[in-house]
Amino acid sequence: MEILFTCSRVEKLFTDGKTLKRKHPDVSSDVVKRRLEQMRLVDNLQDLHYILAVPPLKLHKLQTNGDIFAIWVSAKKRLLLEPNPDKLSKPVRQADLKEIQSIILIDIGDYH
Secondary structure (H helix, E strand, C coil), X not given: CEEEECCHHHHHHHHCHHHHHHHCCCCCHHHHHHHHHHHHHCCCHHHHHHCCCXXXXXXXXXXXXXXXXXXXXXXXXXXXXXXXXXXXXXXXXXXXXXXCCEEEXXXXXXXX
């Protein structure tokens, strides 16, 4: 799957362990790296459901914004992503998970 970032700051957060530790001390940089690798290995968002991972990915849509998905990275923090609308033939809310082959990473956050 193709992985993009909303901006260079977000890309640095996901790829630089020191930046991640400074902003999110409770999130393991190893888990974030593993999540990125797992996402790169699959063809589409649907395939993430079939990855047996420890800790589990727990991919789900946010109830407050149906265009954003979350993946577990720590007890309270989630990796937030959205499908790349430029690569879809229909609106994100109507797209099947198998159609989503490109994503944009937004941030790591606690939306609870």
